[in-house]
Amino acid sequence: MEYKAKYITEDIKLSCYDDNFFKSDIMFEHHMLVWFISGETKIVQADATYYFGKGDIFLIPRNQLATIINYPKDLQPHKTVVMHLTVERLRHFYASHPSKPQTMRPQQIYSFNHHPLLESCLASLIPYFDMKNLPEDIASLKITEAISILRTIDRSVDNVLANFEEPGKIDLAEFMEKNFMFNMPLEKFGYLTGRSLTTFKRDFSKAFNNTPQRWLTQKRLELAHYHLKEKKKKPVDVCYEVGFENLSHFSFAFKKHFGYAPTKLLE
Incomplete structure (x- = not known):
């Protein structure tokens, strides 16, 4: 580029x-x-x-x-x-x-x-x-x-x-369920939910009983599966919309999680 x-x-x-x-x-x-x-x-x-x-x-x-x-x-x-x-x-x-x-x-x-x-x-x-x-x-x-x-x-x-307020502490689970598809550093998620990185990780573990990275990957793959199967979108479009950085990584993670390639859902 x-x-x-x-x-x-x-x-x-x-x-x-x-x-x-x-x-x-x-x-x-x-x-x-x-x-x-x-x-x-x-x-x-x-x-x-x-x-x-x-x-x-x-x-x-x-x-x-x-x-x-x-x-x-x-x-x-x-x-x-x-x-x-x-x-x-x-x-x-x-x-x-x-x-x-x-x-x-x-x-x-x-x-x-x-x-x-x-x-x-x-x-x-x-x-x-x-x-x-x-x-x-x-x-x-x-x-x-x-x-x-x-x-x-x-x-x-x-x-x-004219609104100069900074993000205050909000419901972490609700925010993450709504915004998991954005590939942001955890520090950014913490800031937008009104938490330090340490507090964010602690509250995340309490809310989801999982690490942020594992949970994010699973949620993004589940959303990708829905877009591919129900909306018949192309893998290259779905890849970027659900938070993956490139198609090869997405395809590898998808096949590892579901046992078949994303293109299988388009057949």
Whole structure:
């Protein structure tokens, strides 16, 4: 995979994948505003699957787990402008724009399609990516402009952007049953359930009477079996959607667990 990125600041980048395919399981540490220039993306979350393509604009709330699958399209690379809306910057913004956010669970991805105001704001960044030295205040003004436009389009976005709470301690079993398909370090699972790594492992053992890795592998294989048998999906698609990193590892683990290869279910 050939990946290229140009930065105006660490919070604004032009991202480009030239390969045929890129997949990653990630936790969004910052809110992300994304504008598609070309290519396609499939975003799989516990409760929903999203598809985005050329011209689409969307906002992903922070502290969300997702599987991201990027594709080129129409002989064009997967190319996006990405803007991070950090808690620090949002605190500064809302200090002069007071808001009382309401808790929203789960926080869904906001889709703005081809909204002209947002598209104009993000497209105006393109010339800056080729400049060697850009004053920090210009980048800051662009992010402030984007936040202001988001609030103009949909005021409920304050419920996400003005909410600065960190994840609190929640029911571990419920969370893991919902999010086991995301291939995250255990530290990330611990953070999102309000626990240290040590406490997470201890509580996990109490909840499932098993180690996290064994339980995760079993749950992912069971989900894969369901997708293959009941939904007739291809092994290559199922592999990535249930949390495996490559097809060969998935096929080996599947055959070891069930006694036959994934392709057997498609016959």
